[in-house]
Amino acid sequence: MKSKKFVIVDYGVGNMRSLLRAFEYFGADIVVSEDPKTISAADAMIMPGDGAFKTGMDGLAVRKLTQVVLDFAKAGKPTLGICLGAQILFSWGFEFGKHKGLDLIGGRVVKFPKLDKEKIPQIGWNSLELPARKTWKNTILSGIKPGSDVYFIHSYIMMPEKQSDILAYTYWGGVKFCSVVFRGYTLGTQFHPEKSGVVGLQVINNFIKITKNA
Numbered sequence: 224m225k226s227k228k229f230v231i232v233d234y235g236v237g238n239m240r241s242l243l244r245a246f247e248y249f250g251a252d253i254v255v256s257e258d259p260k261t262i263s264a265a266d267a268m269i270m271p272g273d274g275a276f277k278t279g280m281d282g283l284a285v286r287k288l289t290q291v292v293l294d295f296a297k298a299g300k301p302t303l304g305i306c307l308g309a310q311i312l313f314s315w316g317f318e319f320g321k322h323k324g325l326d327l328i329g330g331r332v333v334k335f336p337k338l339d340k341e342k343i344p345q346i347g348w349n350s351l352e353l354p355a356r357k358t359w360k361n362t363i364l365s366g367i368k369p370g371s372d373v374y375f376i377h378s379y380i381m382m383p384e385k386q387s388d389i390l391a392y393t394y395w396g397g398v399k400f401c402s403v404v405f406r407g408y409t410l411g412t413q414f415h416p417e418k419s420g421v422v423g424l425q426v427i428n429n430f431i432k433i434t435k436n437a
Contacts (some may be wrong), residue, residue, distance in 0.1 A: 227434050228254050229253040230265035232292065234282035236307055238271040242417040243426050259291045267434040272307030276332055276379070279302030279307045280324065289325070296327050299433045301408045303363070309404065309411025310381060315379040318379055327409050329384035338396025344378040349414075351402055362390060363410055363429045364403060373412075373419040373426075375402075381413060408437060 380400040391403035416423035
């Protein structure tokens with residue numbers, strides 16, 4: 224069977240070395256690229272990122288990648304957004320104003336509301352919880368136990384319009400927020416799998432398996 228090709232989209236908003244190494248650990252055929260042809264030719268796309276919503280969207284626009292990314296995801300090819308890369312999958316972001324996102328998943332990205340004791344941003348380990356009437360079987364969280372800890376660093380949270388798009392949630396400072404979102408083969412994690420130890424590696428391996436079966 225021909226090996227699947229993975230591409231990490233370089234749109235100027237993150238250090239991708241640890242993410243690249245995590246995929247290579249499982250033997251994935253993967254490159255980092257900002258070339259539209261290379262991205263379009265891949266079988267699966269990863270959108271990493273740290274920073275502000277507008278910076279992420281501007282990074283795509285200046286490289287003329289916005290439509291490339293949209294066409295890729297809308298074609299039903301596996302797409303994984305990480306942290307900022309997950310947030311810009313949404314319709315709108317409200318960081319330093321109102322900014323249009325990719326609108327692949329309906330909803331908004333907003334700042335944490337007032338918290339009980341805890342500080343913003345959330346930096347560190349926190350747990351993934353299973354929504355009621357949901358299963359993680361055959362998803363990017365397959366084989367992971369509810370309550371498992373992963374690594375977060377963020378000040379804004381994803382708010383999908385549809386509860387059915389939420390695959391996992393997390394609590395921080397008394398606030399319950401969406402930590403993993405999915406719609407078909409378009410997936411997003413608010414946490415960083417590449418910084419989340421064994422659990423994070425399981426997420427990446429699950430994405431590789433999903434791509435192989437897509």
